[in-house]
Amino acid sequence: MLFKILIAGDGGQGVQTMAEIISKAAFQNNKHVSFVPNYGLEQRGGASLAFIQISDRDIVYPKFSKPDILVLMSEQARERAKLYCDELRIENKELRVYNLNDFAATIEAQNIKPFSHNIFLLGVLALVLGQKEICEKEKVFELLEKKISQKPGWEDNKKAFAAGEDCFLMASR
Amino acid sequence: MISNNRQFVTGAEAAVQGALDAGAEMMYGYPITPATEVFTIWIKKGQKYLQTEDEIAAGFGVCGAVIAGQKAFTCSAGPGHILMQDAISMAEGMRLPFVAVIGQRGGPSSGTVIYSQQEVILSCFGGNGEGHRLVYSPSNLDELYRLTALAFHEAWQYKFPAIVLTDGYLLKTKGILDETKAEPAKAHPLINEETFRHWRNIYNFEEELRDEVLKMENDFAAAAKEAARAEEVQTDDVEILLVAHGIVGAAAKEAVDILRGQGIKVGLFRPITLRPLAKEKLDKAAAKAKKIIVIESSLGQLARLVRDQLAPEISTPFDYLQKPAVGIEVEEIVNFVYGI
Known part of the structure; x- marks a missing residue:
């Protein structure tokens, strides 16, 4: 098993935080993990990517061009990640794309604030990866809580995580 | 484990x-x-x-x-x-x-x-x-x-x-x-x-x-x-010798595994030290090979070292996979070897 996740967003959206938590949860699930952040020299606002690989064996190379999951969080990221968004692979179900835009209705209905968008998608990912036994979704939440529960907006973030999970459950039904 | x-x-x-x-x-x-x-x-x-x-x-x-x-x-x-x-x-x-x-x-x-x-x-x-x-x-x-x-x-x-x-x-x-x-x-x-x-x-x-x-x-x-240190992978009966270092060397090692699985006699010389280069090991592997492919994220910096150090009597032809400033994945190496 080698599972590849690419998360793409804008700097400041929390791409690297999501990647850090997922990687750690998989590591604690006794998987081999490689996570390499990728961004330019901007402090904020540039495209920010995270390449995550999770496997049962050693991972030899930190980057990849064919993700199994692609998470898109902004217009700029969609542009930057075009290279990885192979229509044929989507059609063949080799690539699943989770685009923030596709969740717009839920995000509006549940009043998920922009600063929690990454946490919402983390909720979605936690469930997807949990189902594949790549990491435990409870572990993802536990690590999230450890990392940001002392910071402002925790109630909103907690709600966003749960909404992400629910939303995915509804969709997969 | x-x-x-x-x-x-x-x-x-x-x-x-x-x-x-x-x-x-x-x-x-x-x-x-x-x-x-x-x-x-x-x-x-x-x-x-x-x-x-x-x-x-x-x-x-x-x-x-x-x-x-x-x-x-x-x-x-x-x-x-x-x-x-x-x-x-x-x-x-x-x-x-x-x-x-x-x-x-x-x-x-x-x-x-x-x-x-x-x-x-x-x-x-x-x-x-x-x-x-x-x-x-x-x-x-x-x-x-x-x-x-x-x-x-x-x-x-x-x-x-x-x-x-x-x-x-x-x-x-x-x-x-x-x-x-x-x-x-x-x-x-x-x-x-x-x-x-x-x-x-x-x-x-x-x-x-x-x-x-x-x-x-x-x-x-x-x-x-x-x-002088190098890792040699499957060089005993090598026909196509890959030379790569650093993380590209790791990708090349995986490529050797895949290509060997398909019966292609590929091997790898991966310099662990670029200076001094493990010259004797390189010569030995290169002399056996029918082709040497130097793979690197630059336009030939490793190739220069390798050609310079290789014993002059070894006439194995060279080929190059060079991608300046970007990474090189396992799949690209596998496809390149297929292509020659």
Whole structure:
């Protein structure tokens, strides 16, 4: 098993935080993990990517061009990640794309604030990866809580995580 | 099998751990991506450091500290690495155990802050001398840890500058470090306070310098017997020999596995040290092969080293997979081999 996740967003959206938590949860699930952040020299606002690989064996190379999951969080990221968004692979179900835009209705209905968008998608990912036994979704939440529960907006973030999970459950039904 | 001491760390953390376990005591530096974290992690661990006004000063700080017997080191990248060559060249001339971790980024000049394999020639031959320095190229986190520790051991053993030449991908990658703890390196003051020694960095006569450089060349060749390292994969019956270093070397190793599975007689020569190069191993593998493919994230810097060192009687033809400033994945290597 080698599972590849690419998360793409804008700097400041929390791409690297999501990647850090997922990687750690998989590591604690006794998987081999490689996570390499990728961004330019901007402090904020540039495209920010995270390449995550999770496997049962050693991972030899930190980057990849064919993700199994692609998470898109902004217009700029969609542009930057075009290279990885192979229509044929989507059609063949080799690539699943989770685009923030596709969740717009839920995000509006549940009043998920922009600063929690990454946490919402983390909720979605936690469930997807949990189902594949790549990491435990409870572990993802536990690590999230450890990392940001002392910071402002925790109630909103907690709600966003749960909404992400629910939303995915509804969709997969 | 998963052992208990496995840690989830970044490349920068692995390098710092390697330095600490080798007994490093002091760091001089000036921040530059992607090497900054080596410096900041060192500082966060409460270790002694000095942030200087630039890389030139950081390099000369290391020169001074090692003369006093302190296991000091520095880190840099790209344009900072260019400046640092001033001090590394002096370390080469004065035979100082200078240690540096270099994180290659794109070039020329500020290039990108991310990745390349374009600082190979700079590391090996970046001074106005003959390239008497030890240059290590780790392919993964474990090796980054191990070779950083080894750089201290061998710098102090052979008294040549030692450069751990890695890149932004590996330094920023968070993955699993699972290595046995390195031994501390032995260090001693190179001169005592009471002693007067005429220790030269400049010579009056050309002949004096010639003798000095020839002695260095002899010592370097003697050191190479032990210090030149390479990993050979499936080279016994090799027909197509891949040559790659660093993380591209790791990708090439995986490509060999895949291609062998399909019955193609591919092997790999992966230099672990770029200087000195494990020449005899290279010659032996290259002589057997029908084709040599040099694979690198640069337009031929590794190829230059390899062609230069290869015994002149070996006439195996070369092919090149060169992608300056970007990474090279396993699949690309496999497809390239199919293509020839």
